[in-house]
């Protein structure tokens with residue numbers, strides 16, 4: 001499963017990229033507003049310098065003509081830009097047009113399996129079903145991931161990757177991975193939380209304490225010359 005960071009905070013992106021575990025980045029207008037950056041295009045260019053994998057940059061317009069112009073503009077920032085469009089009839093039309101031009105498209109705001117089928121038919125590189133927002137209204141977001149993965153698996157001609165979005169916790173990540181979803185995009189805090197386990201902390205404290213009892217230092221010990 002690929003891990004994308006769902007943030008427009010360049011410092012966070014740099015920090016996560018340095019772990020070697022980051023495969024891409026997703027942004028949206030809300031995250032861009034939160035970043036406080038005054039040039040969206042510059043922000044995306046900065047992110048693309050740090051991350052080799054897909055970087056989603058969302059169009060702002062909602063009509064076909066302007067979305068297409070914005071998408072073409074954003075696609076020129078770097079080869080790894082994935083233009084993000086909303087799952088609307090106009091957005092799907094933009095998706096098909098950009099996909100035909102060789103641009104990666106991420107179709108976002110997907111809340112049903114029917115919508116996900118349309119995204120695949122429109123040639124999307126990624127479809128973004130929002131699990132957390134479905135959970136928020138009392139539905140089961142992970143059921144949607146199961147449905148989409150099941151459907152896409154029936155049609156090898158569908159090349160669209162399921163990008164699980166609106167991820168709020170490690171369960172969303174683990175369950176999506178069990179279903180075979182291709183990507184999870186997560187806020188940095190969720191990515192970091194994946195490493196946490198109280199027994200890891202407890203076990204490590206014990207090992208550190210026991211090692212101290214040996215009085216040894218690994219780096220000061222010469223390597224044996226054998227054979």
Ligand code: G3P
Nearest residue numbers: 006028132133165166167
């Ligand atoms: O980028 C889309 C998405 O991941 C939004 O997440 O937490 O605002 O529902 P959230």
